[in-house]
Amino acid sequence: xxxxxxxxxxxxxxxxxxxxxxxxxxxxxxxxxxxxxxxxxxxxxxxxxxxxxxxxxxxxxxxxxxxxxxxxxxxxxxxxxxxxxxxxxxxxxxxxxxxxxxxxxxxxxxxxxxxxxxxxxxxxxxxxxxxxxxxxxxxxxxxxxxxxxxxxxxxxxxxxxxxxxxxxxxxxxxxxxxxxxxxxxxxxxxxxxxxxxxxxxxxxxxxxxxxxxxxxxxxxxxxxxxxxxxxxxxxxxxxxxxxxxxxxxxxxxxxxxxxxxxxxxxxxxxxxxxxxxxxxxxxxxxxxxxxxxxxxxxxxxxxxxxxxxxx
Amino acid sequence: xxxxxxxxxxxxxxxxxxxxxxxxxxxxxxxxxxxxxxxxxxxxxxxxxxxxxxxxxxxxxxxxxxxxxxxxxxxxxxxxxxxxxxxxxxxxxxxxxxxxxxxxxxxxxxxxxxxxxxxxxxxxxxxxxxxxxxxxxxxxxxxxxxxxxxxxxxxxxxxxxxxxxxxxxxxxxxxxxxxxxxxxxxxxxxxxxxxxxxxxxxxxxxxxxxxxxxxxxxxxxxxxxxxxxxxxxxxxxxxxxxxxxxxxxxxxxxx
Numbered sequence: 001x002x003x004x005x006x007x008x009x010x011x012x013x014x015x016x017x018x019x020x021x022x023x024x025x026x027x028x029x030x031x032x033x034x035x036x037x038x039x040x041x042x043x044x045x046x047x048x049x050x051x052x053x054x055x056x057x058x059x060x061x062x063x064x065x066x067x068x069x070x071x072x073x074x075x076x077x078x079x080x081x082x083x084x085x086x087x088x089x090x091x092x093x094x095x096x097x098x099x100x101x102x103x104x105x106x107x108x109x110x111x112x113x114x115x116x117x118x119x120x121x122x123x124x125x126x127x128x129x130x131x132x133x134x135x136x137x138x139x140x141x142x143x144x145x146x147x148x149x150x151x152x153x154x155x156x157x158x159x160x161x162x163x164x165x166x167x168x169x170x171x172x173x174x175x176x177x178x179x180x181x182x183x184x185x186x187x188x189x190x191x192x193x194x195x196x197x198x199x200x201x202x203x204x205x206x207x208x209x210x211x212x213x214x215x216x217x218x219x220x221x222x223x224x225x226x227x228x229x230x231x232x233x234x235x236x237x238x239x240x241x242x243x244x245x246x247x248x249x250x251x252x253x254x255x256x257x258x259x260x261x262x263x264x265x266x267x268x269x270x271x272x273x274x275x276x277x278x279x280x281x282x283x284x285x286x287x288x289x290x291x292x293x294x295x296x297x298x299x300x301x302x303x304x305x306x307x308x309x310x311x
Numbered sequence: 312x313x314x315x316x317x318x319x320x321x322x323x324x325x326x327x328x329x330x331x332x333x334x335x336x337x338x339x340x341x342x343x344x345x346x347x348x349x350x351x352x353x354x355x356x357x358x359x360x361x362x363x364x365x366x367x368x369x370x371x372x373x374x375x376x377x378x379x380x381x382x383x384x385x386x387x388x389x390x391x392x393x394x395x396x397x398x399x400x401x402x403x404x405x406x407x408x409x410x411x412x413x414x415x416x417x418x419x420x421x422x423x424x425x426x427x428x429x430x431x432x433x434x435x436x437x438x439x440x441x442x443x444x445x446x447x448x449x450x451x452x453x454x455x456x457x458x459x460x461x462x463x464x465x466x467x468x469x470x471x472x473x474x475x476x477x478x479x480x481x482x483x484x485x486x487x488x489x490x491x492x493x494x495x496x497x498x499x500x501x502x503x504x505x506x507x508x509x510x511x512x513x514x515x516x517x518x519x520x521x522x523x524x525x526x527x528x529x530x531x532x533x534x535x536x537x538x539x540x541x542x543x544x545x546x547x548x549x550x551x552x553x554x555x556x557x558x559x560x561x562x563x564x565x566x
């Protein structure tokens with residue numbers, strides 16, 4: 001197993017923001033981690049390469065290729081990041097240093113992690129830019145970030161993330177800042193690289209449309225917990241958790257003709273204000289008293305249905 | 312019932328021609344979606360219509376009255392009838408004012424009076440907010456609540472026309488659905504005419520009856536949403552529609 005997360009809990013100061021999160025991603029598969037802002041998906045994904053803000057603390061277990069990452073020293077994490085874990089963020093412009101050429105920055109990664117010489121690293125950076133579909137890569141490698149369009153810079157960011165052939169690629173909202181036509185190209189690129197390089201990919205997104213296009217499996221987060229995790233086909237066609245069901249019905253579909261968009265009433269409870277029992281109960285159309293006593297993130301609807309309590 | 316008529320609108324910023332001869336007509340009580348990607352000129356059009364910037368040429372008329380070059384009281388009177396809601400409700404709400412003060416502002420500017428308590432209650436109710444939030448500050452509200460406040464502020468002066476510029480783009484899925492539903496019902500109950508500017512094609516069928524597709528400052532295709540989305544004629548519209556990710560993994564295109 002490339003990535004194995006067990007009972008991950010993250011606290012910000014005294015406030016618990018992520019609880020009891022477990023999932024695994026094998027090589028060659030893509031897991032979508034979806035949820036709305038504040039659900040804990042970005043904190044969860046950023047805890048893997050050790051990129052949590054200083055006030056956050058992660059407990060539990062995160063194993064990459066069998067090796068425990070929680071508790072690893074900064075020096076140890078530095079070696080893992082970039083080499084075994086590649087990360088693509090939403091805003092490539094914030095990830096590149098404006099004062100250096102794009103080629104220099106990709107080469108820097110290669111010199112650091114792969115101990116390549118200056119010339120070899122530059123040559124490899126040019127190859128990588130070509131691999132992610134950038135035209136005239138030798139020329140573009142000498143360009144500064146501001147001369148790249150948003151889509152091109154995101155391609156360059158991907159080139160940097162895959163430079164050391166990482167076992168795991170984390171893509172955190174990689175297309176949310178892009179125009180729709182560019183978004184489609186980047187999604188296609190990520191998917192084809194993931195397959196050809198056999199990487200495990202964790203795709204973090206709030207956009208169910210892009211998740212449907214990219215992921216093999218989907219884990220849905222709500223108020224700091226994973227409430228449902230299944231195969232993408234099953235999740236989209238037969239969601240089991242009422243939150244997933246409501247979320248999917250709230251997603252606009254360009255094929256719709258008129259009609260109203262469903263919306264879930266209310267708002268997700270904030271960290272520190274999570275109710276006892278099922279955290280979705282206050283917004284759930286199926287909730288009964290027993291839900292408020294349910295112990296964890298799993299919906300008890302199936303059990304209730306079996307017991308004849310509910311339809 | 313009023314209608315808005317835009318003809319031959321042009322605007323250049325330096326060497327860039329942002330809007331290149333745009334015609335739009337917004338019929339009373341209807342929502343027209345203006346869709347395009349970043350840099351297409353769609354937001355510039357909203358700013359031109361609301362006279363936040365002046366066009367280089369072209370005409371903008373509300374019920375036959377030209378809006379271009381209005382000043383002073385005439386400009387203020389026009390602004391009352393045409394309101395605008397922006398993408399980022401945090402950026403458009405003064406962080407130093409309470410919600411009560413934010414909502415009092417349009418009454419002061421346009422009616423030269425303070426709103427009565429029941430007027431504020433009604434406004435908050437209309438946008439689905441509890442009056443108990445009136446004394447909160449913008450940063451204490453969620454993104455969805457802030458956008459509801461921005462809508463309430465626009466509605467306060469009983470406008471006939473509202474331009475919405477990417478108003479749900481910064482919101483989460485379930486909040487976006489709530490705000491779209493709210494806008495749609497307000498548009499119906501108040502017979503508002505709405506210019507709905509967005510880059511997100513998927514939401515258009517839920518909010519608009521007609522659509523205009525803008526590319527590099529020009530409208531390339533326009534018509535009924537059902538018609539255009541079912542049978543797009545222009546290559547750009549076809550490319551845009553094809554690129555929208557569909558929330559169904561069975562329809563994944565083979566990579």
